[in-house]
Amino acid sequence: MSEVEDKTQETAELTAQLSDAALVNRTCAGDETAFEELFNRHRRRVAIIASRFFRHREQIEEIIQESFAKAYFALKEFNNAQDQSFAAWLARIAFNVCYDELRRLARRPENSLSELSKEECEWLRERIFVEPGRDIEKSLALRDLADKLLARLSPEDRLVLIMLDVEGMSIAEISQATRWSQAKVKVRAHRARAALRRVLSKLL
Known part of the structure; x- marks a missing residue:
């Protein structure tokens, strides 16, 4: 293993040990690997929420991507409040993304029933x-x-x-x-x- 690979692995291991709040702070400071860790930690939970509302894998994946995209651009909102865990905050976003998608589908009669x-x-x-x-x-x-x-x-x-x-x-x-x-x-x-x-x- 090269020196670069050693440092990359060491960085990944250190990142994995950080709390969610610390990862949010590092993401806001420009550390992309920190948000990757948040994604890896919480992807399954968002997928479970999405599967409560939708059955198709493509729909679930879209909800996951949309939820994390919204979370990424709203991280300062979480940083300024921090009155709940990152997991709870992200779940709220995921539920609202699902709700928006349900409303969108409800406007399409062919998919309503x-x-x-x-x-x-x-x-x-x-x-x-x-x-x-x-x-x-x-x-x-x-x-x-x-x-x-x-x-x-x-x-x-x-x-x-x-x-x-x-x-x-x-x-x-x-x-x-x-x-x-x-x-x-x-x-x-x-x-x-x-x-x-x-x-x-x-x-x-």
Whole structure:
């Protein structure tokens, strides 16, 4: 291994030991390898968030790239506040990127709904009647059919249900991520559950 390669590896090892906040500071100072480390650390989390809303790999990759691009150009905003972890701050950006994409897709009628097959509807009927006491909204949000059902909701309803029931976020955390008031989050969640029940009643 050459001297240059030795120094490069040593730099990478030192960078990997830094905290997220320190990496943000170094990125703002012009250290590109610091942001690469942030990307490597948090890419999987952003991918998981994106996969809650989208199934196609291309869409997920676009959300990842857009989220980190927005984060990069807003690092000074994080630096000036630092009232939350970088991971939480980045997650907020990722959720909002997903929300923007949902709204964009909602304006395209050909992509607004996903049809359920006869077999899928039958599957739903069996689960609901076999487990009548179960929390239907939460159960459905965790199933493979969730995307088809949630696609019938507005972007706002879909966002709040996924954050609340799939991600397990609190009202306060959703409020911070969306910048909605906690009262609005509660109302939105109530309306989203009612909308999901209406979807179910039409299908079943």
